[in-house]
Amino acid sequence: MIGRVTLLGAGPGNPELLTLLGKRRLKEADVVLYDRLINPSLLALVPAQAERIDVGKLPNFHKVKQSVINQLLVDYAQNGKQVVRLKAGDPYVFGRGGEEGQFLREHGVTFDVVPGLTSAITGLAAVGIPITHRDYASSFHVITGHRQADGRQLDWENIAHQEGTLVFLMGMAALTDICQSLMSHGRQVTTPVAIVQWATQWRQRLVTGTLKDIDARAHEQQIGSPAIIVVGEVVQLAAILQPTLSLQGVHVLLPYTVNSQLYPALQDRGATVDFYERSTVSRIPVKLPDWTHYRELFICDGLAYRELLKEMVNKGQDQRQLAHLHITAKNPTVAKRLQRQGILADEVSDTPMVAEGSLAIGEKGHLARSSCGGLATYELIAKNSELPWQLEEFQAIIFPSSASVQDFMMGVSREQWQQMAQCKLIAMGKQVEQALRQAGIEQVVIQATTIDDVLTKLERQVTHE
Structure with missing residues (x-):
């Protein structure tokens, strides 16, 4: 069998923003090499028997060198595997996807590219900032916040005089330099600036200011990476266009189900939903x-x-x-x-x-x-993997069935078990609540019978808090 590599963009974070082709490629995968910033819920789409390799990179620390990643892609494909290189955002927007594609082509490996929604656009939209607007910006420019590999500085004279919206990715470590460079090369100190952290996810945060004061404001509110820096007049529109939904900012954990009706219902009310993996059926x-x-x-x-x-x-x-x-x-x-x-x-x-x-x-x-x-x-x-989250990150965990309780308990560590006390547990039916009790859960369990009942009770809990 001939192998293939797919350079797959995972999008900005929300699992539902993955493309349909991206979802299919994950379901077909024999091997997935994934980055640090991808949402762990996406791995629930991967077949149970597929190999998963964490090649994530932290700022100034690369767990697996790029040269090693390149060679792994070639080796697996030449062994006939269907390989997915899963990257946050879009693989060709500061994702080194182009370099990986060149390496694959040089070694005669068949590959394709599945674009992802880049945070340079979706991250702005998530907080109500349109990257272009006929009254404010007729163009936009996406710029890396990193210096070039040879140490050369960006062309600030050119960047500062560009019309339209400037979007800096991977730039938080250089925020002070970015603002000072723009001002010293002619940008007005009163130019609006926004920083969007963890765009499209439950912990999404927005801070706004100007070139003169955004650095201090970001420090005051402890905004760090990963974040997008937006410079331009369109930032003003966040005050008008920012979404306001009843479950905005609420983080919910569900079991992965192919045709879940609960998941889109929660999403439509603004909740961020993540999944844990289910057991697979064996005849x-x-x-x-x-x-x-x-x-x-x-x-x-x-x-x-x-x-x-x-x-x-x-x-x-x-x-x-x-x-x-x-x-x-x-x-x-x-x-x-x-x-x-x-x-x-x-x-x-x-x-x-x-x-x-x-x-x-x-x-x-x-x-x-x-x-x-x-x-x-x-x-x-059972899938032999622990839950990839700190459960204290979630406001609620919803159990639609007794089987989902069993699958959840198989992946819970001792630390996560203690963290569950901080979550609202919602059982969809009396039998499900009994399954939680039999598993040793002693805290209050909210019982709900329908999807509408789940939404109503979750909204009530959030409002009460």
Whole structure:
């Protein structure tokens, strides 16, 4: 198999700002080499078996040298791997993507580029600053805040006299020099300046001022990297255009779900949503029983029944073999999922209704932990990775299902367990709350039944605080 490298732009931080092609490339990846500033939630899109390599760089400290990164890309691709080089922003905007592309071409490696939304534009928009405006700026200029590799200074005489908006990336360490250089080369000291830190993320912050005082204001408010420096008259529009949503600045943690309806609902109200990875479903060999020996089918979850049907069809059976059985769903959620598969449960109960002749079906691990045993139709394989966040960063953690509680607990360290006390825990249903209690959670758990209920209760908690 011929390998390929994708130079992929992750965008400014919000996972939903990743492009559709970028999402597909991550799902196809065998190997992902990712930078420090990418959102860890994006790694939830990567297949469980894919290799993940952290090649992140800090200012003045490179964990992995660029030359080593270049060679890794070539080596993996030449071994037939689908490789993703995941970069914050856009790979060709001060991301060294061009250098990596040159190296790949020189070594005969097939590669493509998936552009990302650059923070030079999206970071401004996130705080209400349009990079151009017919009344204020008809052009813009994106400039690196770093000196050139040979030590030469930027052409400040040229930069200072450019019409339009100036955007400096990676410039916080040189903020004083940038402001002084612009003023000494002719820019008015009253020119508006904005600094946007952690653009599009929950910890996004904005400070505004002028060339004369922005350095002091940034120091006073402890604004640091990563941040964007914006110089120009468009900065004035932040006071008018900055978004104001009910959950703005609220950081929420969810389990990753492909077609989640909760995630966009939270996003639409301004919340920043991050994901933790889920266990993957693995089919297991199933020996079908003699159905005539049973009077009840106790179904622990909807997926267990779906996997059972697949196995029955593979072995020349169908649902008619189950017609004589009393169908019991373990909880209302299971009953709803069975209904979507064309089955109406006779009962909803957390225990079998028949003392003898009842067969439970479910996930292998769940049945092993239960007292009733039964027929396992699939197995969940846990992802062997710790949660990549400090949980004190989150205002709320939402659990839509009991399975999501189990997946979450598998990745929690002792330190994170203690940090959970500072978060609001929201359980979507009584069964989910019980799963949290069984996992050892003693703090108050907010119970919600629907997405609208989650949003209302979360807004109430935020307002109350």
